[in-house]
Amino acid sequence: MKLNGKVEIVTGSSSGIGKAIALEYAKEGAKVVLADVTSEPREGGAKTEDAIAEIGGTAVSIPTDVSEWSDVDALVSKTVEMFGRLDIIVNNAAICPDLSLLETSQEVWDKTMAVNLRGVFFGCKRAVQQMLTQDVVNEARGRIVIISSQHGMLCAPNNIAYGVSKSGTVYMTRQIAADYAKDYIICNAVAPGKIMTGKSGAAADEGTLDTAKARTPMPRLGVPVDVARAAVYLGSDDSTYMTGVNLMVDGGWMAS
Ligand SMILES: NC(=O)c1ccc[n+]([C@@H]2O[C@H](COP(=O)([O-])OP(=O)(O)OC[C@H]3O[C@@H](n4cnc5c(N)ncnc54)[C@H](O)[C@@H]3O)[C@@H](O)[C@H]2O)c1
Known part of the structure; x- marks a missing residue:
């Protein structure tokens, strides 16, 4: 087990x-x-929760x-009350409005x-506050994983607010990694390509899927x-001298 006994928060879980x-x-x-x-x-x-209990x-x-500081503050405090420390936070929660520049209201x-x-800023800030109080274990006081997107690097067609927000998370990853490396806090991102989830709307329409298939060198x-396994690696002691990385899990989309 790669994460035995480690305490993890995952947002958008x-x-x-x-x-x-x-x-x-949980399996690890x-x-x-x-x-x-x-x-x-x-x-x-x-x-x-039921699937993990099973x-x-x-x-x-x-x-x-x-998006509420009071919620994120309480989340980390209660986690530490229950389990004694916070080893990993995975900042995954996001929304995707699928609107172009002209369609996007304030x-x-x-x-x-x-x-x-x-x-993501709140999650990272509150996690770092906690991690700085913790002992270093196997060269880490704590690890942050941010779920970014390929759309932080190339354009999200007609989806400006989402693309800009994801691009910001990639920058945040590097900033936190560089600023807190001396404190043994490790911060990396995972950038998924097209991943089949329950998202509706433009994310699931035929045109989007055809484009994604055409752009993805792998045959699926x-x-x-796929993303979860990369997040396990980044949360584990296997990943110690790696920080500030935006790891693509995209079937080769960005390479082609
Ligand atoms: N699915 C893809 O193709 C894809 C590609 C690139 C990046 N991503 C990124 O991966 C992550 C997960 O995507 P997904 O497809 O699983 O999305 P999803 O919409 O299926 O799940 C998102 C989860 O976040 C939760 N959430 C939304 N607002 C929240 C809030 N304010 N506070 C707490 N939780 C909130 C939702 O309730 C939901 O459970 C996101 O960061 C997304 O941008 C997904």
């Missing part, structure tokens, strides 16, 4: 990639704290809106930045566990 990360972490022996605004998976099926893992849910822009960028699109 009820659906898709976040659910897969929570499950893979982590105690997982689930932080989402709902417990219902967007794609249907078992709730994350495999004999440890998980607790703390309802959290990542309200949509602000909401997208509040969840996708401010939420991604599934949530």
Whole structure:
């Protein structure tokens, strides 16, 4: 088990990639704290907490809106009260409005930045506050994983607020990695390509899927566990001298 006894928070843990990360972490022996605004998976099926209980893992849910500092503050405090420390936070929660420049209202822009960028900022800030109080174990005081996107690097067609927010998370990864490396806090991102989750709208329409298939050199699109396995690596002691990296899990999209 790569994460035996480690304490992990995953945001946006009820659906898709976040659910897969929570499950893979639990399988690897982590105690997982689930932080989402709902417990219902967007794609249907078992709730994350139940799925983890079924495999004999440890998980607790703390309802959290990542865009609210008071929620994120309480999330980390309660995690430490329950489990004694915080080894890993995976900042995964995001929304995706699928609107072009001209269609994007101030309200949509602000909401997208509040969840996708401010939420990651809050998660990182509160985690670093906690991690700085902890002992160094195997060359790490704590690890931060940010789920970015290929759309932080190339354009998200007609989806400006999402693309800008994701691009900000890639910068944040490098900044935190560089500023806190001396404190043994490790910060990396995973940039998924097209991953089949329960997202509806433009993310699931035929044209989008055809484009994604055409752009992806591998003969299939991604599934949530592809991203989760990369997040396990970045959360584990296997990844110690690696920080500030934006690791692509995209079937070769960005390479082609
Ligand atoms: N699916 C893809 O193709 C893809 C590609 C690149 C990047 N990503 C990134 O991966 C991550 C997960 O994507 P997904 O496809 O699994 O999304 P999803 O919509 O299936 O799941 C997102 C989860 O985040 C939760 N959430 C939304 N707002 C929240 C808030 N304010 N506070 C807490 N939780 C909140 C939702 O309830 C949901 O459970 C996101 O960061 C997304 O940008 C996904």
